[in-house]
Amino acid sequence: MMVLLPILILALVVAVTAFSSIGTMKMRLGQGKTGLWMLGGYFVLLLVSMIVSTFLPSETTASMNEESTHSKKRSEISIPMLIAEGKVDEVNKDTLVKEWSFELQDHPLTLEAYVENEGGPGIFIEKTSDLTGKIQASYYRSPIYVDGLKVQEEFKPTLVMNQQTLTVSVENPVDVHYQMFTSEFPFTQFSQNSVGRERGSRIEWGEEAVYIRVPEETEIIGENGNYTLIDPAA
Amino acid sequence: MKAVQCKEVTKKYGRRTALHGVSFSMEENKIIGLAGRNGAGKTTLLKILTGLLKESDGEAEVYGNRPFNNLLVSANSIYIDDQMNFPTSLTLKEILEEGRRFYHNWDHTLAMNLFDYFGFHPKGHHNELSKGKESTFNMIIGLASRSALTIFDEPTTGMDAAVRKDFYRALLKDYLAYPRTILLSTHHLEEVEDLLEEIIVLQKGNLLLHTSMEDMKSYAVAVSGRNESMPEWMKHKVFLYEEKQGPYEKTIILENDLTTVEKEELKRNGVQLSAVSASDAFVYMTGEANGKGGLDDVFSGHINSGSGQKTSQL
Amino acid sequence: MYSADISTAEVVKKQVSYKWRAYISVFTSLVVIQLLAVLFSLNGTGMSSSGGMNYNIRVEYYNADMIMIFTIFWGFITALLLTTKAYREDDFAFVTNRTSGTLSTIIYLWIICSIAGFAASLSGYLLKVVVFLFTSQELLSNNGAEGAGIYVMGLVSLILTIFMFAGFGYAAGMIVQWNKMFVILLPVLFIGLLISLESAGYSMDRFFFQFLFSEQNFWLFIMKSLAVSTAAYVIAFLISNRLEVKR
Incomplete structure (x- = not known):
C-alpha cells in the first residue's frame, strides 16, 4: 500500500489539471485552435532543447562493463599496501599527484599531521641512503569514480616544512557536485546492461598515500602512530 | 419501401412508460407532423427513429433497418x-x-447561403448562440444534410416570428426541390398546418391519430345553440369539448361524423355548425380543454371527476 | 436520397479526423501536464556522500520518469473524459453508430497516446536544458544504454503503456456511464481488491508491475501490454453498445 499513496496523490494532481483544462473546454477556455498551437509550440520547444542539450557541457558516464574493469584494476593493486611493502616502483605512475622536496639538516624531523576526517591518507616514511640534506615527499591517489565517471577535481594535501617540522595537512575537503541524468524507465526496461542497476550508490572510492623519503640517519619524532615507517628489511 | 414503420413500439424509462405500443407507418417523401402535448412521448419516438434510443419492446424500422446502433x-x-x-x-x-x-x-451551397442569410458569424461558436440563433443554426444543418429522413423536434424553439416564417418557407422550398421524408414535431401546429401532408397525434404515449392533413381539417365540428335545440341522438356522439354559454346555450365540439340528415336537423333547430381548424381540433382532441382537468375547472374549483365527457380512445 | 452505400471503415475514418479537430484541446492539457511534470522533476533526487579521500561528493539524479508517469495518467484521465456525456454526444452530432464511434475513439486515443509518448520521450532534453539554466553546472548522463534500437523500443513501450492506461480510463468511464453507481463503487472495489489481495499475501500492484514492467523481453512486453489493453477496450466496447444517447 505504500506504493499506492504517491500514485493516488499523483493521480489527483493530474486529474485536477486535466479537468481544469479539458473540463473547461466545454465552456470557454481551449476553444478554437489553442490546443494545436500549444502542441506545436511544445514540440518546437522540445526540438530546440534537444539541439541545445547537445551543446551543453556534459559527459556520458561509462557503462557498467567499463566500470567493473576499473574496480578490478584497483583491487589488484593497492597503493598503500605496495608502498608499505617498499614496492613504490610498482605503484602506477598515473596515480602520482604531486611531489615535494624540502631541505633538511642533520636534525631530527618532527612530523605533524592534520587530518580533518579520520580516513585521511596514510603517511609512509622510508629512510634511504640516497638522500642527504633533504627529504622528498610524494602523494599518490587513484581516481574516484562516480557512476563510472572519473572525478576530475584534484585534491592535494598541503606539506609545509618549517625548521625541522614537516606538517602534512589534509583540510578543506573538495566539494564535488554532479547533476546526473539517468535514463527513464521505458528506456532501461529492455536493456541488458541495466540488470539490477540501482540508482544513486555508485561511487567508487580510490586510494591514497603520502610517501616520504628521508635521509637514513634522520630521527623522526611523530605523534603516536601518525605514520608508518617502511622497514627495508620486510 | 416504407420510410418509417413502427410495430408496437414501447419505451420504458425505469418504471415510467413513455410509449405504449405505438404502431404506424410512413410513406417516403412526405412532410409529416408529430403533435402531442408535453410529455406525450414525441421526443422519445423521434429519438428511437434516429437510433439515439433503443425501444424497450416492439420494432421500429427506418428504411427497413432497425435504427438503434445502425x-x-x-x-x-x-x-x-x-x-x-x-x-x-x-x-x-x-x-x-x-x-x-x-x-x-x-x-454546402445551401448551408452557406442560409448561414449568411441568417447573419451568422463564421468564427462564432455554437455554445455562444442565443436560443433562437441556436435553433436556426441547427435548422440549417437539418436542411443542408438533405437526409432521406429528416427529423425536426421542436425546431422553432426561441425563434422569433419572422425567422419561424423563413424557416417554414425554406423547409417547403427545399422539400419541393428535393423531396424527402420530413418529420416535424412542433407546438405551433397552426403555423405548419399548410405545410404538413400528414399528422400523427400522440397522447400519453399512445398513438391517438394518424391521418392526412385534409382529414384533420375536417376532423371536428363545432355545434352551438340553445340547450333544448340539441337533438336526442347527440348524446351518442363523441364529445371533444363542451362549454356552457349562460344557462340556456352551449357549444359542443364533436367528431365530424354527422350525416347529412343529422346536419339538416341541426340546422332546422337553429343550431350553428362551424368548422374547427386542425390545430384547434388537436387542442380539443388531446384534452387540453376537456372537462376533466380543464383550466377553467381548475379555477372554478369544481373538477368534474369521473363523469361526463371523456375523450374516446381512437 | 437514401443510400445504402455506407461503409463502416469510411465512417470511422471520417470520425477519427472529426475527433482530431473536435477534441484538439486535449493537447492543451497534455502540454500543461508535461510542463508541470518538468517542474516537479527539477528537484532531482539527491545523494551525497563524503568519503575518506577528503571529498564531499554530492550527486543530484534527474530523469524524466515523472513526466512519463504524468503522461500515463493524462492518458487515463483523457480517455475517461471522452466517455462523459458531453463528449459522447459530440459523437452523435453526425453520422455514427456505437461500433464506429467506439472504434474511432480507440484509434483516436492511439494517435494522441503516440503523440504524448513521443513528446514525453523527448521531454528529457527539456529537463536537461532547464536544469542547466538553473545550475549552469556540468551535466552527466548515465544512459545505461544508448542507441536507436533502445530508443525505439523504449518509445514503443511507453506509447503502449499510455495506451493501456487510456484503455483503463476508457473502460472505467464507460462503466460509470452505464451505471452512475460505479463512480463510488469502482474505486471502492479497486482499492478493496488491492487491500484484500494484499492481506492474502498477493500484492496486486507488485504482481501487475512485475507482469509488465519487469518484463525484459521487448516482444513479450508488447504482447502482454496489448493483451491487457485489448481486455480493457473490449469491456468499453461492449458497454458502449448498450448505452443510449439521452440528450
Missing part, C-alpha cells in the same frame, strides 16, 4: 432539436464543414 440509418437520417451538442472547439463554419464530410447528400 450506421445506415444514421447516415440517412438526421435528428435536429434544440439540445444539439457540437464540439466547442469548432467554429460554426467548421461545424458545417464537418456536416459536409459526414452526409452524402449535404448541400
Whole structure:
C-alpha cells in the first residue's frame, strides 16, 4: 500500500489539471485552435532543447562493463599496501599527484599531521641512503569514480616544512557536485546492461598515500602512530 | 419501401412508460407532423427513429433497418432539436464543414447561403448562440444534410416570428426541390398546418391519430345553440369539448361524423355548425380543454371527476 | 436520397479526423501536464556522500520518469473524459453508430497516446536544458544504454503503456456511464481488491508491475501490454453498445 499513496496523490494532481483544462473546454477556455498551437509550440520547444542539450557541457558516464574493469584494476593493486611493502616502483605512475622536496639538516624531523576526517591518507616514511640534506615527499591517489565517471577535481594535501617540522595537512575537503541524468524507465526496461542497476550508490572510492623519503640517519619524532615507517628489511 | 414503420413500439424509462405500443407507418417523401402535448412521448419516438434510443419492446424500422446502433440509418437520417451538442472547439463554419464530410447528400451551397442569410458569424461558436440563433443554426444543418429522413423536434424553439416564417418557407422550398421524408414535431401546429401532408397525434404515449392533413381539417365540428335545440341522438356522439354559454346555450365540439340528415336537423333547430381548424381540433382532441382537468375547472374549483365527457380512445 | 452505400471503415475514418479537430484541446492539457511534470522533476533526487579521500561528493539524479508517469495518467484521465456525456454526444452530432464511434475513439486515443509518448520521450532534453539554466553546472548522463534500437523500443513501450492506461480510463468511464453507481463503487472495489489481495499475501500492484514492467523481453512486453489493453477496450466496447444517447 505504500506504493499506492504517491500514485493516488499523483493521480489527483493530474486529474485536477486535466479537468481544469479539458473540463473547461466545454465552456470557454481551449476553444478554437489553442490546443494545436500549444502542441506545436511544445514540440518546437522540445526540438530546440534537444539541439541545445547537445551543446551543453556534459559527459556520458561509462557503462557498467567499463566500470567493473576499473574496480578490478584497483583491487589488484593497492597503493598503500605496495608502498608499505617498499614496492613504490610498482605503484602506477598515473596515480602520482604531486611531489615535494624540502631541505633538511642533520636534525631530527618532527612530523605533524592534520587530518580533518579520520580516513585521511596514510603517511609512509622510508629512510634511504640516497638522500642527504633533504627529504622528498610524494602523494599518490587513484581516481574516484562516480557512476563510472572519473572525478576530475584534484585534491592535494598541503606539506609545509618549517625548521625541522614537516606538517602534512589534509583540510578543506573538495566539494564535488554532479547533476546526473539517468535514463527513464521505458528506456532501461529492455536493456541488458541495466540488470539490477540501482540508482544513486555508485561511487567508487580510490586510494591514497603520502610517501616520504628521508635521509637514513634522520630521527623522526611523530605523534603516536601518525605514520608508518617502511622497514627495508620486510 | 416504407420510410418509417413502427410495430408496437414501447419505451420504458425505469418504471415510467413513455410509449405504449405505438404502431404506424410512413410513406417516403412526405412532410409529416408529430403533435402531442408535453410529455406525450414525441421526443422519445423521434429519438428511437434516429437510433439515439433503443425501444424497450416492439420494432421500429427506418428504411427497413432497425435504427438503434445502425450506421445506415444514421447516415440517412438526421435528428435536429434544440439540445444539439457540437464540439466547442469548432467554429460554426467548421461545424458545417464537418456536416459536409459526414452526409452524402449535404448541400454546402445551401448551408452557406442560409448561414449568411441568417447573419451568422463564421468564427462564432455554437455554445455562444442565443436560443433562437441556436435553433436556426441547427435548422440549417437539418436542411443542408438533405437526409432521406429528416427529423425536426421542436425546431422553432426561441425563434422569433419572422425567422419561424423563413424557416417554414425554406423547409417547403427545399422539400419541393428535393423531396424527402420530413418529420416535424412542433407546438405551433397552426403555423405548419399548410405545410404538413400528414399528422400523427400522440397522447400519453399512445398513438391517438394518424391521418392526412385534409382529414384533420375536417376532423371536428363545432355545434352551438340553445340547450333544448340539441337533438336526442347527440348524446351518442363523441364529445371533444363542451362549454356552457349562460344557462340556456352551449357549444359542443364533436367528431365530424354527422350525416347529412343529422346536419339538416341541426340546422332546422337553429343550431350553428362551424368548422374547427386542425390545430384547434388537436387542442380539443388531446384534452387540453376537456372537462376533466380543464383550466377553467381548475379555477372554478369544481373538477368534474369521473363523469361526463371523456375523450374516446381512437 | 437514401443510400445504402455506407461503409463502416469510411465512417470511422471520417470520425477519427472529426475527433482530431473536435477534441484538439486535449493537447492543451497534455502540454500543461508535461510542463508541470518538468517542474516537479527539477528537484532531482539527491545523494551525497563524503568519503575518506577528503571529498564531499554530492550527486543530484534527474530523469524524466515523472513526466512519463504524468503522461500515463493524462492518458487515463483523457480517455475517461471522452466517455462523459458531453463528449459522447459530440459523437452523435453526425453520422455514427456505437461500433464506429467506439472504434474511432480507440484509434483516436492511439494517435494522441503516440503523440504524448513521443513528446514525453523527448521531454528529457527539456529537463536537461532547464536544469542547466538553473545550475549552469556540468551535466552527466548515465544512459545505461544508448542507441536507436533502445530508443525505439523504449518509445514503443511507453506509447503502449499510455495506451493501456487510456484503455483503463476508457473502460472505467464507460462503466460509470452505464451505471452512475460505479463512480463510488469502482474505486471502492479497486482499492478493496488491492487491500484484500494484499492481506492474502498477493500484492496486486507488485504482481501487475512485475507482469509488465519487469518484463525484459521487448516482444513479450508488447504482447502482454496489448493483451491487457485489448481486455480493457473490449469491456468499453461492449458497454458502449448498450448505452443510449439521452440528450
